[in-house]
Structures are given as C-alpha cells and as structure tokens.
Amino acid sequence: MNGWNGKILEIDLTTQSHKSYPLDMEMARQFIGGRGLGTRLLWDMVGPEVDPLSPENVLIFTNGPLTGTGYQTSNRFSVTTKSPLTGTVLDANSGGFWGMQFKRTGYDVMIVRGKAEKPVWIEIKNGDVTFHDASELWGMRVFALTEKLGQDNNKRNVLCIGPAGENLSRMAAIMNDRERAAARGGPGAVMGSKNLKAIVVEGRERPVIEDKERFKFMLYETRKLLAASPLTSQALPEFGTVVLMNIMNNIGALATRNHQQTQFEGAEAISGEELTEKYLVKNAACWACPIGCTRISKTEKVEGEGPEFESTWAFGAQCGIDDLPAIIEANMLCNDLGLDTISVGSTIACAMELSEKGFMDSDLRFGRADQLAPVIEAIAARKDIGSDLADGSLRLATKYNHPELSMSAKGMEMPAYDPRGLQGQGLLYATSNRGGCHMRGNMVGLEVLGLPKLIDRFQVQGKSSFVILNQNSNAAIDSLVVCKFTNMGVADEYFARVLSAVTGIQYATTDMIKVGERVWNLERLYNNREGFTAKDDTLPPRLLTEAPVDGPSKGWVSNLEPMLKEYYRTRGWDENGVPTQKKLIELGLAELV
Amino acid sequence: MPTVKLYANLRKLAGTKELSITGPTLGAVVNVLVRQNPALDGVVLENGQIRPHVVITVNGHNAVDLDASVTEQDVIAIFPPIAGG
Numbered sequence: 001m002n003g004w005n006g007k008i009l010e011i012d013l014t015t016q017s018h019k020s021y022p023l024d025m026e027m028a029r030q031f032i033g034g035r036g037l038g039t040r041l042l043w044d045m046v047g048p049e050v051d052p053l054s055p056e057n058v059l060i061f062t063n064g065p066l067t068g069t070g071y072q073t074s075n076r077f078s079v080t081t082k083s084p085l086t087g088t089v090l091d092a093n094s095g096g097f098w099g100m101q102f103k104r105t106g107y108d109v110m111i112v113r114g115k116a117e118k119p120v121w122i123e124i125k126n127g128d129v130t131f132h133d134a135s136e137l138w139g140m141r142v143f144a145l146t147e148k149l150g151q152d153n154n155k156r157n158v159l160c161i162g163p164a165g166e167n168l169s170r171m172a173a174i175m176n177d178r179e180r181a182a183a184r185g186g187p188g189a190v191m192g193s194k195n196l197k198a199i200v201v202e203g204r205e206r207p208v209i210e211d212k213e214r215f216k217f218m219l220y221e222t223r224k225l226l227a228a229s230p231l232t233s234q235a236l237p238e239f240g241t242v243v244l245m246n247i248m249n250n251i252g253a254l255a256t257r258n259h260q261q262t263q264f265e266g267a268e269a270i271s272g273e274e275l276t277e278k279y280l281v282k283n284a285a286c287w288a289c290p291i292g293c294t295r296i297s298k299t300e301k302v303e304g305e306g307p308e309f310e311s312t313w314a315f316g317a318q319c320g321i322d323d324l325p326a327i328i329e330a331n332m333l334c335n336d337l338g339l340d341t342i343s344v345g346s347t348i349a350c351a352m353e354l355s356e357k358g359f360m361d362s363d364l365r366f367g368r369a370d371q372l373a374p375v376i377e378a379i380a381a382r383k384d385i386g387s388d389l390a391d392g393s394l395r396l397a398t399k400y401n402h403p404e405l406s407m408s409a410k411g412m413e414m415p416a417y418d419p420r421g422l423q424g425q426g427l428l429y430a431t432s433n434r435g436g437c438h439m440r441g442n443m444v445g446l447e448v449l450g451l452p453k454l455i456d457r458f459q460v461q462g463k464s465s466f467v468i469l470n471q472n473s474n475a476a477i478d479s480l481v482v483c484k485f486t487n488m489g490v491a492d493e494y495f496a497r498v499l500s501a502v503t504g505i506q507y508a509t510t511d512m513i514k515v516g517e518r519v520w521n522l523e524r525l526y527n528n529r530e531g532f533t534a535k536d537d538t539l540p541p542r543l544l545t546e547a548p549v550d551g552p553s554k555g556w557v558s559n560l561e562p563m564l565k566e567y568y569r570t571r572g573w574d575e576n577g578v579p580t581q582k583k584l585i586e587l588g589l590a591e592l593v
Numbered sequence: 594m595p596t597v598k599l600y601a602n603l604r605k606l607a608g609t610k611e612l613s614i615t616g617p618t619l620g621a622v623v624n625v626l627v628r629q630n631p632a633l634d635g636v637v638l639e640n641g642q643i644r645p646h647v648v649i650t651v652n653g654h655n656a657v658d659l660d661a662s663v664t665e666q667d668v669i670a671i672f673p674p675i676a677g678g
Contacts, residue, residue, distance in 0.1 A: 230646060230673070230674035231646065231674050231675075231676040232676075234602070234673075234674065235601070235673070235674050235675045235676050236676055236677070238601070238602060239601055239602075239675070240677070241676075241677030241678060242677070243600075243601055243675045243676075243677055244675065244676075244677040244678075246600050246672075247600070247648065247650075247670075247672050247675065250598075250650055250653055250670045251650060251653045251654070251655075252653050272601070272677075273600065273601060273604065293677075308677075309677045309678065310678070438678055439678070442678055444678070445676075448648070448655070449646070449648060449675065449676065450645075450646060450648060450655075451646065451676070454655055454657065457655075484678070485676070485678075488676055551653065552650075552652065552653025552654055553653075
C-alpha cells in the first residue's frame with residue numbers, strides 16, 4: 001500500500017529516548033490518517049484514569065496518505081490528545097507547511113509521551129531524532145522562536161508553543177510555521193505540561209504514489225474544479241473567511257455580547273469588505289494550495305496573517321467591539337503567545353458579562369477595545385485577571401457561581417453562529433465530540449449559503465440526517481488530511497478516487513463516508529468511556545430558553561430536544577446516546593468495547 | 594421604495610453599497626438593479642433565476658421566490674457566492 005510511509009515514531013520525553021516501528025496497515029486502511037488514525041491510537045493509549053496535563057497523556061501527530069503528495073491542500077496535519085479544556089477526545093488540525101515536512105521525515109505518526117525534566121526541543125532530520133536543551137528558549141514568544149529555530153517554508157519547519165502553553169492555559173494552541181494553529185481544546189497546554197517547547201522537522205523522503213498517471217490527471221482535474229468554483233476561485237481569495245460577517249449579521253445569527261443578542265450594530269465595521277479595503281496587504285497560501293484564503297493584514301502597529309472570520313467575531317461582535325485594527329492586533333497577539341482566538345475572545349466576553357452584572361469584580365466592559373491586549377497578555381502569563389480567565393469561560397463562570405454564562409458546549413467555547421437562528425448548527429454544537437466547534441461539521445452552508453442546496457434554517461424535523469452526513473464527511477476529510485475548503489469545489493466522491501490512486505486500495509464514496517462514521521463513533525465511545533453521557537449533549541441555557549427580542553431570529557430558541565432524539569435514532573444509537581452493538585459491528589468497532 | 598444592500602464584490606461592480614429601487618416583486622427589483630448596473634448582468638441572475646450560490650435575503654430571511662411581493666419597507670440584501678468558517 002502506497003501513500004503512507006508505514007512508520008510510527010515514538011518519543012519518550014521522560015527518558016529522552018525514541019523508537020520507530022511499523023504502522024498497522026489494517027488500522028491505516030480503516031482510519032486512513034489524521035484525525036481518524038490519531039483517535040484510534042489514542043483509544044489504546046489514554047484511558048479515563050489519565051489527567052490531560054499529566055505525563056501519561058500523549059500527543060499524537062499524524063499526517064495522511066495524501067499529505068505531501070502535492071495534491072491540492074495536502075499540507076495539513078493533526079494532533080490528537082485528551083483535551084485539558086473539555087476532558088474529551090481532542091483532534092486539532094493545522095495547515096501551513098509543517099505537516100508536509102513532517103511527512104518528508106519518513107513517518108506517518110509521531111507519538112510524544114512522558115515529561116522532560118527540563119525544557120527541551122526536538123529536531124527530526126531525515127528520520128534522526130535529536131533532543132536539545134530549551135532552557136534558554138522557555139518564555140520566548142512564537143514569532144521570535146520560529147525565526148530563531150530556522151523556519152524555512154519548504155525546507156525546515158517549526159512547530160512550537162508560546163508562553164500560554166508553558167503556563168498551561170487550557171486555551172493554549174500549538175503553533176506551526178509562525179502563524180498557523182492547532183488551536184482548539186488546549187493542545188498547547190499538553191505540550192507545555194511535557195516541558196516540550198518545539199518540534200522542528202526537516203526531511204527528504206517523498207511519498208510513493210501507486211498510480212502516478214491517474215494521480216497526475218486528478219491534480220489537473222482538481223485544479224480545474226477549484227478554478228471553476230466561484231467559492232474557491234473568487235470568494236475565498238478575494239475576501240477571505242471574514243466575508244461571512246455581514247451575512248451572519250443580516251440573518252440574525254451573529255452571536256453578540258456573549259450571545260445576549262444575535263445582531264451586532266458594528267458588523268459592517270469589522271466585515272471582510274472593510275478588512276479588504278483598509279487593512280489587506282496581500283493574500284497568502286499554505287503549501288500546495290491554489291485557493292489562498294489567508295489574509296496578510298497591516299495596522300499601524302502590526303503586520304501578519306489573519307484575522308479569520310471566527311477570530312474577528314470573537315474579539316469583535318462577541319465582545320461588542322467594532323475597532324478592526326484592535327481586533328487584528330488581538331488576533332496577532334494570540335498567535336504570538338500561542339492562544340486559541342475563539343476561546344480567548346469568548347472567555348473575555350464571558351468575563352465582560354460577569355463584570356457588568358456585578359458577579360465578578362473587574363473593570364472589563366463590552367465595547368472596550370483598549371482592554372483586549374492587556375487581558376490577552378495576562379491570560380498567557382496566567383497573572384492578575386488572567387489567572388481567572390486562563391482556563392476558559394466555563395471554569396471562570398463556575399468560579400463566580402454563574403456557569404450558565406459560559407457560551408460553551410462540553411466546555412469548549414462555541415464559534416460565531418448563533419444556534420437560535422440556525423437549528424441544525426445548534427444540534428451540531430451539542431453533539432460535537434470535542435465540544436462547541438464548527439469544524440466537526442458546519443450547517444451554515446446548507447442553512448444559509450445554499451451549499452450545495454438551501455434548507456430551512458428554522459426547521460427542526462429531519463435536520464439530524466443533514467447534520468450526521470456533514471459530521472461524517474468532515475471526519476473523513478480530516479482523516480485524509482486535506483483542507484475542508486477543497487470540498488467547496490471538489491465533491492466527496494472525488495476524494496475517494498484520489499485516495500485510491502495514491503494508495504492502490506479501491507475506496508468507493510461510501511467507504512469514505514463509512515470511515516467518517518467509524519471515526520465519529522469511536523470518538524463517541526471515547527467520550528462515553530470518559531464518563532460523558534447524553535446529558536452533556538446540550539447547549540447553554542440562554543440558547544435554549546432566551547429568544548432574541550428583535551431581528552430575523554426573533555422569538556426563536558434552539559429546539560434541541562426533538563432534534564437530539566431524532567439524531568440518536570438516525571445514528572443507530574440508543575436513547576441514551578450510546579452506539580448500539582449492531583452499529584459497532586457494522587463499523588468494525590465491536591471488538592474495542 | 595425597498596432598500597437594496599450589496600455585499601462583497603457586488604459593491605465594486607455596482608459602485609455603491611446601497612440603493613433604493615421600486616418594484617412590486619423581488620424579481621422586478623433585481624431586474625431593475627441589473628439594468629441600472631450592467632456590470633451585475635450574469636452575476637446575480639442567470640436565465641432569469643437567482644444564480645447558484647448567490648444569496649438574496651428579504652429582511653434577513655433567505656428568498657428563493659422571485660415572484661414574492663416586496664413592500665417599501667423591505668430590505669433586500671444580495672450576496673455573491675461567499676464561503677468561510
């Protein structure tokens with residue numbers, strides 16, 4: 001079987017030793033790579049007795065059979081671990097160049113376990129592993145460290161944590177290639193708990209492709225498909241992801257001031273149109289990506305990548321702030337400190353509401369752009385008010401006796417789309433295996449943008465089937481691993497053909513969806529084993545009981561309960577949300593439980 | 594007159610963010626918009642229908658029926674194909 005390198009690298013930081021061994025190719029066939037393979041390996045390695053920030057937790061870095069082949073967007077990698085933010089299974093993936101370079105070192109998987117006695121960084125050069133003392137690097141920020149360790153996009157790539165990871169913020173990201181992030185769920189804190197500052201990769205190996213002629217034709221065809229789609233050839237390159245700001249506001253589904261409203265009067269001032277007109281320097285792209293959705297933005301103080309839609313929303317509408325330069329700077333500061341922008345923005349918004357209502361003694365207030373940077377610095381340093389906020393909104397709101405003011409699902413802060421105006425999106429957040437997240441599936445395409453076809457966003461009955469298909473498809477794409485934006489020009493069935501050409505295994509479209517379903521069910525089993533139950537498949541009370549008083553979503557709450565019942569039934573789970581034996585047999589997972 | 598709001602590259606093509614256009618139905622308003630702004634021809638409508646991936650909302654609700662009546666107070670928003678996340 002080609003595409004995969006067929007090798008796992010395992011690093012023990014406690015003993016500063018490493019070994020390599022063959023990848024179980026039957027496991028690879030069933031879970032492919034990325035998120036799927038990472039989850040399968042985590043299942044065997046990290047049980048419910050393991051604290052996420054203890055040496056017994058592992059970081060599993062995975063690429064996939066397409067990674068580094070040159071197929072469009074085949075630059076991504078995944079990191080799988082037990083989340084210190086949620087306690088659930090966590091997969092976070094990231095683009096840029098590091099994933100491609102990691103594949104070139106000759107490994108499909110890198111498992112990092114244990115804890116170094118003193119800070120270290122690891123260099124992997126053509127398969128050789130070297131441990132370096134990182135005592136003098138501890139405390140360094142991401143941009144300076146990335147440069148110091150010799151980042152060179154196509155040759156040598158740096159992955160690291162910033163001060164937030166060192167200080168074990170449960171919102172800490174793992175950063176790569178300076179400004180790309182495996183951000184959600186706190187993987188940076190797991191890396192910090194291991195005293196691991198950075199992993200630098202350099203490699204020369206190229207993946208072997210089974211059917212080169214067929215693959216070459218598919219590269220050509222994919223280029224044409226992406227060029228023909230107005231989404232991937234015009235919308236994303238021209239305005240980036242922030243272009244969603246105005247439409248979400250227009251339909252009344254833009255969470256505002258910690259989800260107290262669903263429309264923001266300052267949306268236009270922080271829109272993609274405004275960003276493009278006043279602050280865009282140029283576009284940029286990840287390795288082998290013809291789309292180029294990345295913005296390079298510039299204010300009087302900073303210049304760099306971003307911001308994306310979710311980051312702009314989190315520091316903007318969610319905090320009631322319409323100062324776009326301040327938002328750009330907050331985004332870049334999070335990148336430099338190694339923080340997840342969605343969780344940080346929403347946690348600040350939660351603190352603003354707690355403070356305004358007198359539940360918390362601080363001067364944080366909605367609309368105060370000047371407060372963003374100092375609070376973000378404090379979170380990364382875990383000092384002053386930052387010590388309260390560093391572990392996310394749920395722990396913060398619980399400390400001040402108002403957990404209902406955390407806008408999170410399973411402890412992870414939700415993104416911009418307000419479920420009261422998007423019923424399917426609410427079901428998606430509530431059932432997401434890593435918590436409130438739009439990357440496990442996204443119903444905005446179907447419920448707002450008509451991609452591929454418009455469905456009624458307020459409809460409840462029948463919604464679960466769309467959500468499930470979306471979740472399974474996303475799990476499959478995350479296991480290849482490619483960027484989900486390719487899916488806007490290239491249909492699911494095409495990925496099966498590319499995977500077949502690269503590996504020599506004949507994958508049908510249904511096989512791909514089955515892989516996604518298998519991954520989703522295994523993640524669910526993992527969470528069940530951790531003690532999560534159907535009662536955790538929920539949303540903050542505000543979204544279930546407080547209807548917006550104006551705007552296009554006026555009068556609506558998330559009608560979650562009937563959707564959940566339908567969801568469990570359609571998934572082949574019992575009424576308690578547990579996969580049935582029949583379903584597990586069908587997916588080849590029965591022997592695991 | 595209903596207010597028509599334009600977004601993303603439609604603003605550049607029409608040279609404005611917002612217009613007021615008279616018409617009894619959504620289709621009539623959009624047709625006048627295109628006639629007044631030839632650069633939008635083939636961008637918003639295709640064969641008399643809303644072009645695939647173009648989103649039109651009336652007062653924040655997705656519109657699919659060009660024959661639907663519109664009133665003077667209505668706000669019509671038109672978005673070209675957009676995506677993100």
